[in-house]
Amino acid sequence: MHTLTAGLDQLREQTRLLCAGFPDAYWRETDRNRRYPQEFVDTLTEAGLLSALIPTEYGGLGLGLTEASVIMEEINKSGGHSAACHAQMYTMGALLRHGNAAQKNEYLPQIAAGSLRLQAFSITEDKAGSDTTSIETAAVRDGDDFIITGHKSWTSRIEESDLLFVLARTSEKPEGKGTDKTHGLTLFLVDLRQVRTEQPETLEVVKVRTMFNYATNQIHYHGMRVPASAVIGEVGKGFRYVIDGWNAERILLASEAIGDGYWFTTRGVEYANSREVFGRKIGSNQGVQFPITDAYMKVRAADMMRYEAARLFDAGEPCGAEANMAKHLASEASWAAANACLDTHGGYGFVDEYDVERKFRETRMFQVAPVNNNMIKSFVATKVLGLPRSY
Numbered sequence: 001m002h003t004l005t006a007g008l009d010q011l012r013e014q015t016r017l018l019c020a021g022f023p024d025a026y027w028r029e030t031d032r033n034r035r036y037p038q039e040f041v042d043t044l045t046e047a048g049l050l051s052a053l054i055p056t057e058y059g060g061l062g063l064g065l066t067e068a069s070v071i072m073e074e075i076n077k078s079g080g081h082s083a084a085c086h087a088q089m090y091t092m093g094a095l096l097r098h099g100n101a102a103q104k105n106e107y108l109p110q111i112a113a114g115s116l117r118l119q120a121f122s123i124t125e126d127k128a129g130s131d132t133t134s135i136e137t138a139a140v141r142d143g144d145d146f147i148i149t150g151h152k153s154w155t156s157r158i159e160e161s162d163l164l165f166v167l168a169r170t171s172e173k174p175e176g177k178g179t180d181k182t183h184g185l186t187l188f189l190v191d192l193r194q195v196r197t198e199q200p201e202t203l204e205v206v207k208v209r210t211m212f213n214y215a216t217n218q219i220h221y222h223g224m225r226v227p228a229s230a231v232i233g234e235v236g237k238g239f240r241y242v243i244d245g246w247n248a249e250r251i252l253l254a255s256e257a258i259g260d261g262y263w264f265t266t267r268g269v270e271y272a273n274s275r276e277v278f279g280r281k282i283g284s285n286q287g288v289q290f291p292i293t294d295a296y297m298k299v300r301a302a303d304m305m306r307y308e309a310a311r312l313f314d315a316g317e318p319c320g321a322e323a324n325m326a327k328h329l330a331s332e333a334s335w336a337a338a339n340a341c342l343d344t345h346g347g348y349g350f351v352d353e354y355d356v357e358r359k360f361r362e363t364r365m366f367q368v369a370p371v372n373n374n375m376i377k378s379f380v381a382t383k384v385l386g387l388p389r390s391y
């Protein structure tokens with residue numbers, strides 16, 4: 001079991017020590033002001049932790065997804081919110097696996113050194129929603145360039161990133177039975193520094209305020225010109241590269257939810273062991289004990305599925321089923337833990353100084369994004385159990 005290996009324990013300890021410099025009050029302040037936790041991301045970057053997945057030949061730590069997932073878990077377990085930096089981990093696969101030598105040589109050493117950030121990906125659109133193959137943002141060839149025009153309803157951390165992945169349509173969506181609907185979408189790795197200095201009018205960023213501190217935006221691309229050298233892999237096959245990264249994304253987000261789950265159960269237990277009502281600790285009431293215990297068991301079970309998914313991923317074996325199940329189980333477990341913790345705190349659960357309501361809002365997202373749990377159930381039903389497709 002990975003948790004028992006010395007390397008992982010060391011990594012956990014290192015992450016914990018860094019996170020200790022960012023106590024609850026820090027996250028409360030950034031949440032209140034919807035401020036990007038820049039100092040925290042800088043600290044992790046300087047320590048090299050955000051380059052965990054970059055091979056050592058490019059200056060990264062050359063670690064596996066198991067290790068990366070432990071870093072994400074520890075951030076959330078400490079009371080922090082890894083959404084500020086997780087995309088640097090899970091978008092990396094598209095560049096590592098499908099980028100060409102020139103792209104890797106240009107970007108990876110700088111990302112590993114912390115002088116460049118790859119934190120943003122622009123895929124989801126209003127009309128298409130979960131049906132990504134129906135996106136309409138278009139990239140039209142013009143000499144040595146592509147011109148990107150369209151609207152994305154969600155693109156997080158674009159203002160905090162130097163590089164951006166954009167998925168755009170380069171040919172019509174194939175229609176009819178038996179056609180490959182994923183064809184015709186191309187993935188671009190856009191250098192935002194060039195866009196910001198030479199053609200700022202082509203990129204319109206509209207901040208979106210959400211129920212928790214998440215640096216997310218709507219984007220309008222007004223004919224943004226990108227060189228053909230920005231294409232990742234082959235034109236028309238971008239959706240495949242995006243799917244390729246989904247397992248990593250699901251495993252990492254599962255780890256974050258698991259970190260939250262442990263935070264909620266620990267805080268719930270601490271409070272239940274200290275608060276006295278009716279002349280006894282509230283934790284001595286089974287009505288208080290059982291929901292925390294129930295949630296803890298769910299978190300532990302999800303944790304095991306996360307390790308299994310990460311182990312398969314790192315071994316290069318198929319892990320779609322495990323990665324999806326890990327994300328589903330972890331998001332449901334952290335939500336159970338969140339509710340148990342809130343109930344245990346009674347009225348104080350709603351007071352921001354206790355941080356429960358903040359983490360409660362943060363952890364709710366895992367059931368919905370980046371993929372909602374219904375889609376995961378559909379995946380497991382059809383791909384794992386062999387039931388008919390419903391859509």
Ligand SMILES: Cc1cc2nc3c(=O)[nH]c(=O)nc-3n(C[C@H](O)[C@H](O)[C@H](O)COP(=O)(O)OP(=O)(O)OC[C@H]3O[C@@H](n4cnc5c(N)ncnc54)[C@H](O)[C@@H]3O)c2cc1C
Pocket residue numbers: 120121122123124125126128129130131154155156157210214216365368369370371372373374375378391
């Ligand atoms: C905070 C936040 C940050 C985000 N950041 C990014 C980002 O950086 N880049 C990016 O590209 N996207 C981002 N997203 C978008 C996210 O990936 C989408 O919200 C998600 O893919 C779901 O799409 P949708 O919101 O359009 O939901 P819809 O597709 O409209 O679905 C709505 C609901 O309907 C249900 N549903 C839909 N279809 C089915 C079906 N066939 N069977 C059963 N149920 C179904 C689901 O349960 C779902 O909850 C972000 C979202 C959030 C909340």
